[in-house]
Amino acid sequence: MKNKAVTLSDIAKRLNVSTVTVSKALRNHPDISPETTNLVKQTAEQLGYIPNIMARNLSARKSNTIGLVVPKIAHFFFGSIIEYVYQIAFSKNYDIILTVSQENAEIEKRQIQTLLSMKVDGIIVSITQETKNYEIFELVKSRNVPIVFIDRIPEMENIHSVVVNDRGGAFKAIEHAIKLGYRKIGHFAGYTDINIGRERFMGYQEAMNKYGVEINPEWVIEGGFGEEYGYKSFMELYLKNNLPKLIFTVTYPVALGVYMAANEVGYRIPDDVDVICFGNARIQKFLSPPLSCVDQPTNLIAENAMNLIFDLIDKKTDESSKKIIVESELILRGTCISCNEK
Numbered sequence: 001m002k003n004k005a006v007t008l009s010d011i012a013k014r015l016n017v018s019t020v021t022v023s024k025a026l027r028n029h030p031d032i033s034p035e036t037t038n039l040v041k042q043t044a045e046q047l048g049y050i051p052n053i054m055a056r057n058l059s060a061r062k063s064n065t066i067g068l069v070v071p072k073i074a075h076f077f078f079g080s081i082i083e084y085v086y087q088i089a090f091s092k093n094y095d096i097i098l099t100v101s102q103e104n105a106e107i108e109k110r111q112i113q114t115l116l117s118m119k120v121d122g123i124i125v126s127i128t129q130e131t132k133n134y135e136i137f138e139l140v141k142s143r144n145v146p147i148v149f150i151d152r153i154p155e156m157e158n159i160h161s162v163v164v165n166d167r168g169g170a171f172k173a174i175e176h177a178i179k180l181g182y183r184k185i186g187h188f189a190g191y192t193d194i195n196i197g198r199e200r201f202m203g204y205q206e207a208m209n210k211y212g213v214e215i216n217p218e219w220v221i222e223g224g225f226g227e228e229y230g231y232k233s234f235m236e237l238y239l240k241n242n243l244p245k246l247i248f249t250v251t252y253p254v255a256l257g258v259y260m261a262a263n264e265v266g267y268r269i270p271d272d273v274d275v276i277c278f279g280n281a282r283i284q285k286f287l288s289p290p291l292s293c294v295d296q297p298t299n300l301i302a303e304n305a306m307n308l309i310f311d312l313i314d315k316k317t318d319e320s321s322k323k324i325i326v327e328s329e330l331i332l333r334g335t336c337i338s339c340n341e342k
Contacts, residue, residue, distance in 0.1 A: 004097075005050070005199045006044075006047045006048055006049040006148060006283075007047075007049075008022045008023055008026075009236065009288075010047060010049070011040060011043050011044050011047060011049060013180060014043055014047065015039065015040065015043055016131060017036075017040075020045075021036065021040070022040050025037040025039075025040035025041065025042065026040060026044065026051065028093070030045045032297070043168045045089065060135060060159075062121055062313075063118070063119050063120060063121055063123065064093060064095060065094065065095045065096070065097055065118065065119075065120045065121060066085075066094055066095075066096055066097070066120055066121060066122050066124065066309060067096075067097045067099065067111075067112070067115035067118070067120040067122070067123040067124070067126040068082065068085055068088060068096050068097065068098050068099070068113070068123075068124050068125075069099050069100075069101060069108060069111055069112060069123065069124070069126070070082065070098075070099075070100055070101070070126050071100070071101050071102070071103045071108075071126060071127070071128045071129065071152070072100065072102070072103065073098075074098045075180045076252065076279075076280070076281030076282065076283070077151075077252070077279055077280075077281070077296060077298060078126070078300075080298035081142065081150070081151075081298045081301055081302050082096075082098065084298060084299050084301075084302030084303065085124070085302045085305070085306060086164060087304060088303065088306040089306070092306075092310065095325065097115060097118065097120060099111035099114070101128050102128075103128045103129050104128060104130070104222075105128050105130045105132070107128075107132065108125075108127065108128050108131060108136075109133075109136045112125070112136050112140065113136070113188070114300075116139070116140065116143060116145065120145070121145075121146070121313045122145060122146035122147065122148070122309040122313050123140060123145060123146070123147045123148075124147075124148050124149075124150060124305050124306075124309060125129075125137075125147065125149050125150070126149065126150050126152045127147075127149065127152045127153065127154055127194075128152075129152075129190070129191055129194055129224055129225055130186050131154065132193075134154045134155075134156050137154060137156060137159075137336070138156075141158075146160075146309055146312030146313050147159070147160070147163065148160045148162065148305050148308050148309045148312070149161040149162075150162045150163070150301055150305050151164070151196060151296075151301070152194055152195060152196055153195050155195075157321070159321055160308055160312065160319075160321060160322050160323075161195075161322075161323050161324070162301055162304045162305045162323075162324045162326065163195070163323065163324070163325055164296045164325070164326050164327075164328050165327050165328055166196050166200045166203065166278070166328075167199040167200070167201035167202050167203040167206070168203060168327070169200070169203065169278060169294040169296075169328035169330075170199070170200040170201075170202070170203025170248070170278060170294065170330065171203040171204075171206055171207045171208075171332045172203075172206050172294065172328070173248055173276050173278070173294050173330060173336075174201075174203065174204050174207035174208060174248060175207045175210075175211070175330065176276075176330060176336065177246055177248070177274075177276065177331075177336055178211045178213055180205050180336070180337075180339045181246060181339035181341060182246045182274070182339050182341060183213050183214075183245075183341060184216075184219075184244045184245040184246065184341060185204075185208065185213065185219070185244055185245070185246045185247075185248060186216070186219030186220065186221075186237070186243075186244035186246070186247050186248070187201065187204045187219065187220045187221075187247070187248045187249075187250075187307070188221050188223065188229065188230055188233045188247055188248070188249045188250060188254050188258070189201045189204075189221065189222045189223070189250050190222070190223070190224065190225050190232075190246060190250040190251065190254075191222060191223070191224065191225075196225075196237065196250070197222070197225075197250055200250050200278055201220070201250075204220075204248055216244070217246045218237070218240075218241075218242060219237070221233040221236065221237075223254075224254075225250060225251045225253060225254060225274045226251075226253045226254070226257070227254070227256050227257035227260065228257060229254055229257060230249055230253065230254035230255060230256060230257020230258040230259075230261070231257035231258070231260050231261045232257070233254075233257075233258075234247070234257065234258050234261035234262065235261050235265075238261070238265055238267075243267075243273055244273070245274060245339075245340055245341045246273070246274040246275070246276070246336065246340075247274070247275050247276075248275075248276055248277070249275065249276075249277040249278065250277075250278055251277065251278060251279045252277050252278075252279035252280065252281050252284065252291070252293065253279075254277065255275050255276075255277035255291055255293075256310075258273075258275050259275070259287060259291075266304070269289060269335060270334070270335045270336065270337075270338075270340055271290060271340055272340070273338055273340075274291065274335055274339075274340055275291065275292075275335050276291075276292045276294075276335055276336040277291060277292075277293045277294070277338070278293065278294045278296075279293060279294070279295075279296060280293050280294075280295040280296065280331060284333065285333060287334075288334075289332060289333070289334030289335055290333035290334035290335070291334070291335055292330075292331060292332045292333045292334070292335045292336045292337065293330075293331050293333075294328050294329070294330055294331075295328060295329045295331045296326075296328055297326060297327075297328070297329070300326045301326055302320070304324045306328065308322065308324065315336065335341070
């Protein structure tokens, strides 16, 4: 059997049982005794049996698979969510089919089409920064495949989502900075046509307005969510000799771009320019200086998203839409702990 794939029939012949018995045993079906189930699984492992998931999905009403679509994988926030999603799925005897859209809306569309063709039981999505056309999501809904959006969500009616309190978290960060004495506060913002960019900007704006601190429009630069935008925005203001004293960045990668640019031009953080960001990463405590941030509890985001998708799969909820908001926490390290304004 080394030269061909082992089949259910091969296992059945070895044990002198039916292929139906083998199939049910491998799926832990209650019709099969624990002794027979264990024997079938042991024999399958000895023979080198690998299940054909595609074939199983085509014939079964449930595939025990969930599709997960994220825009980036080399990113602590999404990487952490992926880890927690996998842990929860494994505990529920589910498999995760992971796809990475690379911030490309066309790739995202093709990946969701592929997941639908694989007959996944549900899909969890964080949309790209360029997603504007929501037809693929409407298609998922029309197929009655449960879909839950996390972090970045489309502007659609009747959807299920799990998000962080982006506006409240941004407000906390700016309020803290103002109470330290900061007044020259800039914001390297994300795209405001995406919920996280828009909500974090609104939190910044609300805190500035509440405490009567003037917003300099030149210090609010809209861009993406990666390192290159932080670097580019810093250099743009630096070359104009117009840097604020504190920069609040929309994500941790944008803050990392600020660190890179500041180091390149010889600026010291936090003495010459201070930084605080939205989003946490293990590496932040090892930066020099360690970066303060608004923490997004990825474990709670993953847990709520998975509970919601399971409820939808098992039809335990008939709500047409549900939005779960997870609270954030301000974590202070080596930045934004004293004011550098004179």
